Amino acid sequence: MNLHEFQAKSLFREAGIPLPFGEVVESASAAVEAAGRLGGQQWIVKAQVHAGARAAAGGVRCFSDLEKLRRYAEGMLGERLITTENAPDGQPVNHLLVEQPCAIKKGYCLNLMFDPQRGEVIFQGGELTSVEGSYAPPSSALFRVGVNRFSGLQNFQSRQLAVAMGVDKALWPPFFHLTHTLYQLFIEKDLLLIEVDTLVESELGEMMVLNARVQVDDNALYRQPQLAQLEDLSQDDFHHDHTHSHGLGFISMEGDISCIVNGTGLALATLDMIQLKGGQVANIIDVNNEVSIETLAEACGFVWQKEHCKSILINIVGGIVQCNIVAAGVLEAMRRYGVNCPVVARIEGSLVEEAKLLFTQAEQRVAVVQALDDAIVAAVKAVDS
Amino acid sequence: MAILADKNSRVICQGMTGTEGSHHAAQCIAYGTNLVAGITPGRGGERHLGRPIFDTVNEAIEATNANASMIFVPPLQAADAILEAADAGIKTIVCITRGIPAHDMVKVKATIRGCGVNLIGPNCPGIITSEETKLGIMPSTIHKKGIIGIVSRADSLTYEAVMQTSRIGLGQTTTVGIGSDFVMGMDFIDVIKLFERDRRTKGIILVGEIGGDLEERTAQYIADEVRKPILSYIAGVMAPPGKYIGGVGMIQSSGVGSAAYKCAVLAEAGVQIVQSPTELGPRMLEFFEG
Known part of the structure; x- marks a missing residue:
């Protein structure tokens, strides 16, 4: 689960990490009022979406005129921001972060993540490249420090980072405070990633975090109730389309064959094989072992209403998914939503005989095929029938 | 053993x-x-x-x-x-x-x-040594005692590789589903190392999928250490770049994580690549008949 920048910063602020003053707003008038409260002559306005590369997409702007700031906020809120990371559909902007600007003397990046093979937490750091007043990622590889999960971050490791990143000696104490605080947050909040892509030494000689990206482990949300509340599903619609709400996996494409499979691997393989045989996939619905007849019927109906399909391929192999439930769910969806294209079923696994019985008794045209290759060919041919 | x-x-x-x-x-x-x-x-x-x-x-x-x-x-x-x-x-x-x-x-x-x-x-689905023991959740009936070691991180495709090798008469020694969690126990290298040393295993099937760098890291090890015939199917060759798939992430068209890249580095390491899981059986048979 991703956090918004303003959510990440509020975690950081609670932990005592220095940040520019700022406020998060949901309307243009609130943006102007926030700028007034912050004071000064200039304000940075940052669109809050779960994607990077926002500045290049026009999602981060600096203003010295409150009227221009208001107009920008009005235009941005409620729109979709399309960056290179969330293209082509972008994500909706529901929040803006209004901040005081910070005069930068030197820029760094500092990341925390896991090394899953070694069971370590790793820090990566480097100095940003400065090009005519703007900052770009370091040109050389980042310096890496692996932290033992049990002994934790050691002082010498922070010192190694500081030296490798070129942090001025006068700033070592605040830098060490920062590395230890970030490490604590990473551990205590069940984070998978902290990416401080803009850490700066300000003209005033302070260490400050200007931008950060934070990812929380979905599997740990049950023990992080405070973070669980920060989930923003509006940012996920381009990932999951709509069967997400039915608890099923889903891939949408432009073809005419609808596939019902179990497992990501089988979904990808089915896609590969259909394309190899000259067919085009319309969509793939990935069922799991908890699927019920009703959820599957609703998910199929939803997908088929949106994207017209000319043939349906059921490709189920597995131990846990019950074949008869899948069969009944698909047939029910066809009945309920008046879909009457040919169905090819290739099913193996538990309760497969019950499933085959349902298919032979069905009023729909269902061909049960044993071999996977034959099933793929039959589904591709059925499009033209 | x-x-x-x-x-x-x-x-x-x-x-x-x-x-x-x-x-x-x-x-x-x-x-x-x-x-x-x-x-x-x-x-x-x-x-x-x-x-x-x-x-x-x-x-x-x-x-x-x-x-x-x-x-x-x-x-x-x-x-x-x-x-x-x-x-x-x-x-x-x-x-x-x-x-x-x-x-x-x-x-x-x-x-x-x-x-x-x-x-x-x-x-993960666990491990099964055909017709001997099962520590897992895979359907039992498709496994036949034989000579192929199977290691897979695509759960449902594991069964596909098993059915292929059973149908064609090669059978399996042991099938290992390693799962595809971010933090996993044994990876491809750990399992292939055991298959390479196992006297009954004559050929190895590696089933991978797009995303991550597990297959990439395995390639170098195979090039250096593995002498047994090894065949691989990587799911997602035709997956549309830019789409997001749960458990895989954003589909890349090239570079680390993409099917093209995985297939290329594995092929360079001496692994035979098949385009479809249904070719796993016939192609493995060619190793032993050719």
Whole structure:
């Protein structure tokens, strides 16, 4: 689960990490009022979406005129921001972060993540490249420090980072405070990633975090109730389309064959094989072992209403998914939503005989095929029938 | 002696009295697994599926001399269960549980590193040595005793590779589903290393999928160390770049994580690549007939 920048910063602020003053707003008038409260002559306005590369997409702007700031906020809120990371559909902007600007003397990046093979937490750091007043990622590889999960971050490791990143000696104490605080947050909040892509030494000689990206482990949300509340599903619609709400996996494409499979691997393989045989996939619905007849019927109906399909391929192999439930769910969806294209079923696994019985008794045209290759060919041919 | 587990393995099931544990433990027993005991804290002294239940793994080992474990406990307690088995000296640990927090698994990895523990999973179908023993949830009937070692991180495709090799008469020595969690126990390299040394295994099938860099890291090892014929199918060759797939992430058209890149580095390492899982059987047969 991703956090918004303003959510990440509020975690950081609670932990005592220095940040520019700022406020998060949901309307243009609130943006102007926030700028007034912050004071000064200039304000940075940052669109809050779960994607990077926002500045290049026009999602981060600096203003010295409150009227221009208001107009920008009005235009941005409620729109979709399309960056290179969330293209082509972008994500909706529901929040803006209004901040005081910070005069930068030197820029760094500092990341925390896991090394899953070694069971370590790793820090990566480097100095940003400065090009005519703007900052770009370091040109050389980042310096890496692996932290033992049990002994934790050691002082010498922070010192190694500081030296490798070129942090001025006068700033070592605040830098060490920062590395230890970030490490604590990473551990205590069940984070998978902290990416401080803009850490700066300000003209005033302070260490400050200007931008950060934070990812929380979905599997740990049950023990992080405070973070669980920060989930923003509006940012996920381009990932999951709509069967997400039915608890099923889903891939949408432009073809005419609808596939019902179990497992990501089988979904990808089915896609590969259909394309190899000259067919085009319309969509793939990935069922799991908890699927019920009703959820599957609703998910199929939803997908088929949106994207017209000319043939349906059921490709189920597995131990846990019950074949008869899948069969009944698909047939029910066809009945309920008046879909009457040919169905090819290739099913193996538990309760497969019950499933085959349902298919032979069905009023729909269902061909049960044993071999996977034959099933793929039959589904591709059925499009033209 | 097969890799990881065979008919002589004395297996315990941690979480055997739960719904899933109960269901799959019964199926394992029916397959022939020498399942000697179950572990459910607080229910020691009871019997379930005709097997004694113990409160701790240590007690179970003392009473039954167990040397392998499969784990079905809920995600909250799963890391503790793995560490308990490792601490008690069990060397083959199969964790089926899905949804374990990454931080818990990182602690497990850090603890068992260098201890000679073979952890398979979590979030995987487990292992099966054909017609000998099963520590997992795969459908039993498709497995036939034979000469091919199968390792896969695409759960449902594992069964495809098994059916292919069974149908064509090659059969399997052991099939290992390593799962595809971010923090996993044994990876492709660990399992292929065992297959390469195993005298009964004559050929190896590696089933991968797009995303991550697991296949990429495996390629160099194969080039340097593996002499047995090795065949691979990478799912997602035709997947549309820019689309997002749960469990895989954003589909890349090139570079690390893309199907094209994985296939290229594996091919360079001497791995035969097939375009469709249904070619796995026939192509493997060519190795032995050609």
